[in-house]
Amino acid sequence: MALHVAVIGSGPAGIYTAEALVKQSAEPVEVDVLERLPTPYGLVRYGVAPDHTSIKSIANYLRRVLELPQVRFLGGVELGVHLSVADLLAAYDAVIYCTGAMVDRRLGIPGEDLPGSVAATDFVNWYCGHPDVDPGRFTLDSTEVAVIGVGNVAVDVVRVLAKTAEELRATDVPHDVLERLAGSQVKVIHMIGRRGPEHAKFTLKELRELGELANADVCVRPDEAVALGGGFPRQVQGNVDVLRSWAAREPEGRPRRLDVRFWLRPVEILGDERVEGLRLERTRLSDDGRVTGTGEYETLPVGMVLRSVGYQSVPLPGVPFSEESMTVPNEAGRVRDREYVAGWLKRGPTGVIGTNKSDAAETVRTLLSDLAGRERVAHVPVEELLAARGVRPVTYEEWLGIEAAEEELARTLGRGERVKLVGLEAMLRACGRA
Numbered sequence: 001m002a003l004h005v006a007v008i009g010s011g012p013a014g015i016y017t018a019e020a021l022v023k024q025s026a027e028p029v030e031v032d033v034l035e036r037l038p039t040p041y042g043l044v045r046y047g048v049a050p051d052h053t054s055i056k057s058i059a060n061y062l063r064r065v066l067e068l069p070q071v072r073f074l075g076g077v078e079l080g081v082h083l084s085v086a087d088l089l090a091a092y093d094a095v096i097y098c099t100g101a102m103v104d105r106r107l108g109i110p111g112e113d114l115p116g117s118v119a120a121t122d123f124v125n126w127y128c129g130h131p132d133v134d135p136g137r138f139t140l141d142s143t144e145v146a147v148i149g150v151g152n153v154a155v156d157v158v159r160v161l162a163k164t165a166e167e168l169r170a171t172d173v174p175h176d177v178l179e180r181l182a183g184s185q186v187k188v189i190h191m192i193g194r195r196g197p198e199h200a201k202f203t204l205k206e207l208r209e210l211g212e213l214a215n216a217d218v219c220v221r222p223d224e225a226v227a228l229g230g231g232f233p234r235q236v237q238g239n240v241d242v243l244r245s246w247a248a249r250e251p252e253g254r255p256r257r258l259d260v261r262f263w264l265r266p267v268e269i270l271g272d273e274r275v276e277g278l279r280l281e282r283t284r285l286s287d288d289g290r291v292t293g294t295g296e297y298e299t300l301p302v303g304m305v306l307r308s309v310g311y312q313s314v315p316l317p318g319v320p321f322s323e324e325s326m327t328v329p330n331e332a333g334r335v336r337d338r339e340y341v342a343g344w345l346k347r348g349p350t351g352v353i354g355t356n357k358s359d360a361a362e363t364v365r366t367l368l369s370d371l372a373g374r375e376r377v378a379h380v381p382v383e384e385l386l387a388a389r390g391v392r393p394v395t396y397e398e399w400l401g402i403e404a405a406e407e408e409l410a411r412t413l414g415r416g417e418r419v420k421l422v423g424l425e426a427m428l429r430a431c432g433r434a
Contacts, residue, residue, distance in 0.1 A: 001376035002028035005367070006092040008079055008316075010035035011042020012062065013343025013356040014098035019065045020357075020364035031071045032092070032382065036078035037131065038394040038427045039402060040066060042100060044353065046130045047121075049156040050171035051163070058353060066396055074382070075394030080317030082391045083382070085339070091382040093374075094338045094367055097319060097328060098360075101311035101344040107148065111269030112307075120147065120157050120308035127160055127177050129420035131427065135176040140184035142303025146278045148266055149308030150193035151201035155210060157306055158189050162216035162256050170416035172406070177422075189216070189258045190300055194265040194283055194291050197243045198227040204238040211246065216256035220247040224262040228285065264298075265291065269305055278302050311349040333363025340367050398431035405430035 005021055007014045010033045018031045039045060041059050048055045066073050077083065079099075088095045104119035106112060125133045145161060147154050160168070165182035173181070193200055200207075210218050225247040227240045243260065251257065263283050270277035282296035313328075315321035320336070322329050327348050328341040335341050342363040343356050351359075386393060405426075406418040413419055421427050 001378075002030045003094075003371065003376070004030045004092050004379060005032070006088050006095045006382070007031060007033045007098055008088075008095065009033075009042065009098035009100060009343070009345075010040035010066075010073065010075075011098065011100050011343070012044060012058070012353045013100060013345075013360060014042070014096075015040070015062045015065045016357045017096050017098055017342045017360040017364060018071050019068075020361045021367075022065075022068055022070045024361070024364050024368055026368075029070055033066065033071060033073050034077045034079070034083075034393075035073065035075045036081075038075040038424065038431065039399060040073055040075070046125055046128045048128075049124075049160060050127065050168060050173045051159070052156070053171075055353070073394075073396040073399060075399060077386065077391065077393050082386060082389060085318035087382075087385050089338055090380045091385060092379060093371060093376065094340060096333075096340040096342055096363060096367070097316060097335070097345055098341070098343045099313070099316060099345050101313040101326075101349040103312055103314055104307055105310045105312050107266055107307050107309065109266055109268055111271060111275070114269055114271050114275050115273070116142070116271070116275030116303055117269050117305045117307075120149065120153055120306045121311070123157055123306055124153065127173055127181070129172070129174040129177065129422055131422070131424045135174055135180075135422050138180060140180060140186055140304075142275075143185055144188040144190070144300065144302045145186050145304045145306065146190045146192060146266075146300055146302045147306045147308055148192050149201075149310075150191060150199075150260075150262075151308060151310075152203060152206050154191055154308040155202045155206045157308060158191050158258055159210060159213065161186055161189050162210075162213050162258055164215050167215065172410075172416065172418045172420050174420045174422045175409075175413060175415075187256055189256065190261055190278075190302065191258065192261045192264050192266070192280065194263075195285070196227055196262050197225055197240050198229070198232055198236050200239055200262075202239070204235055204242070207239055207242055210258065210260075211242065213254075213258070215254055216258050217251040217254045218246050218258045218260065219251060220244075220260045222247040265293065266305075267293075267297070270299065275303055275305055276301070278305055311344070313345045313348075316345075332366045334366050334370065338371075394428075394431055398433075401432060402427050402430045 225243045264280040268279040278300045281293045286292045312326040342360045410419045
């Protein structure tokens with residue numbers, strides 16, 4: 001009897017886990033990849049900027065895993081809604097949780113809940129066409145916007161804000177979103193870091209892309225481009241050198257301006273009924289290397305604040321969770337008997353997409369070692385459990401129907417290779433569902 005494993009989540013961590021199970025198992029294995037959305041690929045589909053086509057091409061690799069005969073995709077199935085942990089353990093020999101880190105960390109400052117103060121992930125999900133976000137969510141009616149954070153996600157956000165809709169026309173941005181981007185009133189974008197340029201988390205490649213923006217001047221203040229110390233790793237030194245070069249040049253009068261700021265921390269988001277400003281305090285490093293305020297303040301007249309200061313996972317119903325680390329406690333991927341975890345939910349939001357591959361391999365080694373020699377028992381077919389609750393999973397073939405509909409929409413609109421469908425209803429229609 002084959003080893004039957006459920007993988008919860010179809011992002012890179014989940015699909016790399018399915019691949020590792022097929023490659024590492026010495027006995028026959030059947031892997032069901034369960035996903036709450038009708039679409040696979042997680043962060044690759046809904047978190048990678050639409051103009052980063054080379055990264056999005058990772059989906060081609062993930063596709064090949066889902067097409068392995070030992071792997072089955074079951075979309076539209078949510079843990080805690082359609083199935084419980086007990087249901088999963090009744091249907092499978094083991095379960096591996098791979099749901100990633102889905103929400104932004106909060107700033108913890110006054111005014112953070114004002115309309116116009118939002119998580120960068122909401123904005124990313126919006127321009128990536130995530131069905132959880134209404135395409136009318138953002139109006140972009142403010143002339144100035146602040147993005148808090150200096151990582152790659154922040155760079156993606158400011159780049160999309162700075163580009164023209166025409167520059168994004170050939171991407172898979174939903175058409176309703178593209179039209180809103182075309183009507184954007186944003187003129188000035190502030191990207192703000194609490195520390196100096198040597199502490200920024202963006203990669204050199206991502207940073208250089210900002211310097212290639214045709215529609216926006218990129219400005220850095222010379223007094224803020226000063227890095228403390230020296231002997232930095234090549235990547236860090238590259239970032240510092242690029243920022244210093246930008247600080248030495250004059251703006252060219254392009255339609256938009258991107259101000260890359262350092263040594264500032266947000267202390268309050270201002271406004272009565274919505275965001276009207278952002279109060280910042282100048283910072284410095286204390287003797288022990290911590291960020292501390294200097295008592296010097298400035299206020300930016302922004303109408304929207306996007307926080308991009310890191311991701312965190314959320315608890316899964318019935319699964320242990322540490323509020324301290326915001327991960328599922330585990331030992332080399334083992335959570336409890338027959339329960340395992342991989343990806344950001346296991347280790348926190350660190351590394352790049354490819355890091356999930358070695359992480360998944362470790363978890364699978366633990367699982368296979370634990371279950372080696374155990375007698376296989378008959379399980380309740382998961383289809384029976386779902387059918388009893390009126391749930392018919394979206395199959396991989398139906399997902400291909402969504403892909404085909406998006407490619408046809410692009411042809412109809414004269415836009416690139418595909419244009420994402422918006423909303424669950426449209427996706428289910430493309431699957432042939434009423």
